Amino acid sequence: MFRSWNPSQPEITDLIVEHDPRTLERVKVRKQDVLDTFSRFSNRTAMRAVEQLPEREGFLDEKELDRHLLKVHWEMQRLAEEFYHGHRVWELLRVVIASIREAGVRETIRIVDVGCGIGYVIRWMAANIPLDKYRIELAGMDLNSTLINEANRLAGAEELPCRFLQGDAFSNGHSGHIFTSTGVIHHFRGPGLPQFLGRHEQPETQAFLHFDFQPWLLAPVGAWLFHYLRMRTAVARHDGVLSAARAHDGRTLREAAREALPEFASGIYGAKIWNTPAPRVFHTLVGLRRPLVEEFRRQLGRRRSRLGELR
Amino acid sequence: MTLLALYLLALLDGLLCGLRASMGRCAVIGKRGYYRRAAFQGVAGAQLITTLALVALLLVAATSSDRADVRADLEGAARRMLWVFVPYATLVLANLALRLVPSNDIRSATSVFMLGPLTAIRPLVMIAGVLYGIFPSRLLETRLLGMFVLLLMLSLEYALNRRADRRQEREIRRLI
Incomplete structure (x- = not known):
């Protein structure tokens, strides 16, 4: 094991x-x-x-x-639902959107979920957030055509205002104001990590939020128990636990982002629960264009204490 | 009263089994109708089981020479079972109630620290509860009936999962 x-x-x-x-x-x-x-x-x-x-x-x-x-992927969505991941992403994303608006961006803000799989996060937001009010556009991208077809089928079945495309999220014509991902960033290892992050440096990109498991001593044990109980396929059980073991720590993510993206202020959000030493299951690598930082801190309000050093 | 409480607990267990068996098998966002159906199927399964248990109980009572004695013994066993099942059910319901608090941390914590492990120990709680109930019983009929009900309850989630699995396979084959 x-x-x-x-x-x-x-x-x-x-x-x-x-x-x-x-x-x-x-x-x-x-x-x-x-x-x-x-x-x-x-x-x-x-x-x-x-x-x-x-x-x-x-x-x-x-x-x-x-x-x-x-x-x-249906099983994986169940975990995201159980952990209220849609809420988690939106809680932070709305702050980023507000900061970008305060900075004077008036156009529709395009949010791109990188490696979206069957697009749970994007579809959740499309179903629960008034996109017109926030003037945002939601898109998910993945290299896997099967998953993209399924994401589009599911979005179509519920008439959700979002779209999913097969391809490279950082390629021409697909760029977003905000890039997000969940459980993707640990797939980029060694020099691949700063290389991946470096691709966020695009003219219209203002911010990125990458959610992933937070590694700590008991994470693989907890992930093993949880995946054993909740997942039914051997592949999902195996990869779920290995993901927890492979997840990058905050320092690795921070340093890679700062090295690859000097124009962005980067840091970790949500590492500890209520300022205690207890780690959260997920942490987030946050990156913002430097002029947005002060407003972002202000918009966070009482959640500001969850933000680590952002520089 | 004791039997009614056990009956209600069995329905609650069926409802949660139905929900669990359905989770991770439907990927749309709005799933109220889907979960409602799954919960209903779980309750229907539990109802079937309790009906079978009731038939078995009536058969035992009908073939017994001393009905009052059988009844007293059965009620004693059922009362003891409640000492195990009620705290377990209370713990599950309390954690489900905690998930109404609009905090991702609290909701995640209930999953990781309570609901996950509580699901894991469900079969053990069932076995412990039934054994604790029937072990001090005087009558063989009570013990056999307890084991019969235990077997039925343990097979409920398996049966619901098999059914949901077949349905999911069919759906996926229709898609690809």
């Missing part, structure tokens, strides 16, 4: 679905290659989960895999 908590290995979902970064076409994945990767880490939990996945002539069966992915 503990070998599946080794943070230096990838998650199963990182390996079983691959896209050509240029054409965004799906690339066939050889099942044995995935098994070999986890074999190198002696991660039998992951190997058992991968072995269960259907294959065709040695390659993972794309159709069956997509069905499995949907199941996994």
Whole structure:
């Protein structure tokens, strides 16, 4: 079990679905290659989960895999619902929006959720926030076409005013005033992390909010218990726990952001519960254009104490 | 009165089992109708179980030579079971009530520290409650009836999950 908590290995979902970064076409994945990767880490939990996945002539069966992915992402949404993640994101996002408005931005503010999966956060906001009142536009982007199709289907089923696109969120024509993500940033490791953050430096981008698990001593144990109880698929159970083990600490995130984005003030929001040493399950890497910082602090009001050093 | 309390607790357990079995299987945002149906199915499952238990109880009473004795023994067992089930149910309901507080921290904490672990120990609480109830019983009928009800209650969530799983599989196959 503990070998599946080794943070230096990838998650199963990182390996079983691959896209050509240029054409965004799906690339066939050889099942044995995935098994070999986890074999190198002696991660039998992951190997058992991968072995269960259907294959065709040695390659993972794309159709069956997509069905499995949907199941996994529906389960993941359940966790987000249980942790009121939509509320959590909006609580901070509305402050950022207010700060941007105070700075004089009058145009519609475009919010882009990076690696949105089936788009829970965006759809939650589209369903619960009066977008006209705040003059915001919501979009989700992901490289995985299956997840994007599902996000669009779900949004369509409820007639939600948001859209989802397959592609690179930082590419031309897709840029946002605010970038957000949930559980994405720990996928960028080593030099990949400042590289990812550096891509936020776009002319219209004013801020970013990246939510992720907060690593601490008991996080993998808690994640293991919780995922064991709440998730039904072996892939979701495995990756959920590994995500908690792989999550970056506040310092790593802060330093990477400050190195990659000198024009932004960056810091961690919501690390501790009510100013006690108890850590929150999620923390947020916050980045703002420097002229927004004072207003952001003011707009936070009594929640200001949740904000770490922002510079 | 004691049996009525057990009956109500069984319905509550069914309702929560129905909700749990449905969670993570529907990804739209507005799910009130979906959860209402799931809760109803859970309650219907629990109702079926309690009806079966009642039939078994009536059979035991009908075939017994001393009905008053059977009744007293059954009520004694049921009363003892309540000593385990009522605190558990109270804890669950109190934590669900806490989730009404508009604080993400409190809501998350109830999930991580209470509702998750409480779900994990549900089968153990069921076993402990029934054993605590029937162990001091004098009659074999009471013990057998207790074990029968325990078996039914433990199978409820499994059955609801199987049903929800099949429905989800069908839906996903329709989509892809």
